[in-house]
Structures are given as structure tokens and as C-alpha cells.
Amino acid sequence: MKDKIQYGNTLINYNLEFNDRKTLGIKVHPDKSVKVYAPQESNIDKIREKVKKKASWILKQQDFFLSFHPLTPARKFISGETHLYLGRQYRLKLHKKTEESVKLAGGYIHVCITNIDDKKSIQRLLKQWYKEKASYHFKQLFNDNIIVSKRFYEGEPQLTFRWMKKRWGSCDKNGKIHLNIELIKAPKKCIEYVMVHELCHLKYLNHSSAFYSLLDEIYPDWKVTKDRLERLMV
Ligand SMILES: [Zn+2]
Numbered sequence: 140m141k142d143k144i145q146y147g148n149t150l151i152n153y154n155l156e157f158n159d160r161k162t163l164g165i166k167v168h169p170d171k172s173v174k175v176y177a178p179q180e181s182n183i184d185k186i187r188e189k190v191k192k193k194a195s196w197i198l199k200q201q202d203f204f205l206s207f208h209p210l211t212p213a214r215k216f217i218s219g220e221t222h223l224y225l226g227r228q229y230r231l232k233l234h235k236k237t238e239e240s241v242k243l244a245g246g247y248i249h250v251c252i253t254n255i256d257d258k259k260s261i262q263r264l265l266k267q268w269y270k271e272k273a274s275y276h277f278k279q280l281f282n283d284n285i286i287v288s289k290r291f292y293e294g295e296p297q298l299t300f301r302w303m304k305k306r307w308g309s310c311d312k313n314g315k316i317h318l319n320i321e322l323i324k325a326p327k328k329c330i331e332y333v334m335v336h337e338l339c340h341l342k343y344l345n346h347s348s349a350f351y352s353l354l355d356e357i358y359p360d361w362k363v364t365k366d367r368l369e370r371l372m373v
Pocket of ligand 1: 336340345346
């Protein structure tokens with residue numbers, strides 16, 4: 140069921156689920172939604188009281204998840220339409236050609252294709268192009284920034300990337316950093332921020348205050364960059 144509490148000026152909405160457990164559990168997801176798990180038959184006022192006690196922790200968790208939104212939602216894949224690449228807008232120019240290709244030139248993204256009305260294929264070609272660009276730039280940024288993790292991580296961090304629906308990046312306990320290919324549409328500084336954020340997770344796999352101290356130290360202007368990424372959209 141849906142429920143909420145008031146904490147100062149802030150309303151915290153959450154989904155409440157009852158299940159077989161002995162204590163109350165709270166989870167904050169990357170999309171900032173909150174889930175509260177309570178033992179069967181717990182009293183709703185008691186639950187609210189407990190959630191209230193954890194409110195500042197919940198807000199802190201929410202604040203530090205990067206809210207994810209696709210940078211170019213609902214494109215039509217027609218000539219003249221703008222598409223983002225490394226933080227800049229480029230217009231799409233479609234060319235009827237027998238050989239398929241995508242090229243960046245003169246402020247345009249040129250797409251050569253046999254049928255310029257075939258939106259699915261244009262989308263497929265663009266995704267492929269973004270993926271190639273991501274592969275090149277992410278690897279370069281990774282090599283430039285991996286040094287920050289040397290003093291707190293002994294292993295050899297690995298970089299992978301793929302299209303993700305809900306987040307910009309993640310880090311797992313095996314030392315693997317996963318980046319969303321969608322990030323190639325953002326300025327390099329923003330890609331670098333997400334990367335450094337994930338590298339800091341090699342030391343702390345959570346958003347604890349120790350994690351933030353480390354991030355503050357390594358990347359002092361991270362808040363500005365995070366805001367920039369969250370505001371970016373065509
Ligand atoms: Zn994180």
C-alpha cells in the first residue's frame with residue numbers, strides 16, 4: 140500500500156509492504172522511490188514513527204542517487220531533429236545511400252541509409268554509433284581516472300558499458316564499473332563524474348557519509364557536475 144509521512148517541510152512517500160520478517164526494513168531505490176517492509180500485523184502508527192526516525196537517512200540516500208532520465212527522449216529520427224553527443228546538440232541529416240553509415244561533420248550527424256523513412260534502422264544505426272563512441276571515450280576517461288582508486292583499491296578495476304534503463308552507472312563487489320552508454324550524450328565532465336563516483340564505490344559499496352567524504356576529497360565540485368547532468372536534456 141502507499142503511505143507517507145511528513146518530515147519538516149518534506150513529504151516522504153513510500154510503498155509499504157507487509158511480509159514475514161521480524162523488523163522494519165527500508166530501501167531507497169536509484170529512482171528515489173522508497174520501499175518499507177514491515178512485519179505482518181504491525182501497527183501503522185508505529186511504522187510511521189519508525190520511518191520518521193529514519194527520515195534524514197532516507198533524504199540523504201535520495202539526494203545522492205543520480206536521478207536518471209534519458210537525455211534525448213522520444214526522437215522521431217527525421218532530418219533537422221537535434222541529438223546530443225558529448226553535451227552538444229547536433230542536427231540529424233539523412234541521406235539516401237546504398238551503404239549505411241553514420242558520420243559527424245559540420246555540426247551535423249549524417250546518416251546514410253537506403254530508406255530514409257525507416258526509423259527503426261536509423262535508430263539502430265545511431266545506437267551503434269553512440270556505442271562505438273562510448274567505447275572509445277569511456278575507455279580513455281577510465282584510463283585517465285583510474286589513478287584515483289589506486290590508494291584505496293588494490294585490485295584491477297574493470298570497465299563495462301551497456302544501455303541501462305534506470306541508472307547512469309553502477310559498481311559491483313567484484314570491482315566492475317558499469318556505465319550507461321546513454322552517458323555519451325553528456326559532457327565529458329559529467330561522464331567523468333559518474334565514473335569517479337563509481338570508482339569511490341570500490342571502497343564503499345553504499346552512500347554512507349564515509350563515501351561522501353571520499354568523493355568530496357577526490358572530486359570537490361561533484362555537486363555542480365551532478366546538477367549539470369540532471370538538467371541536461373534536449
Ligand atoms: Zn552511488
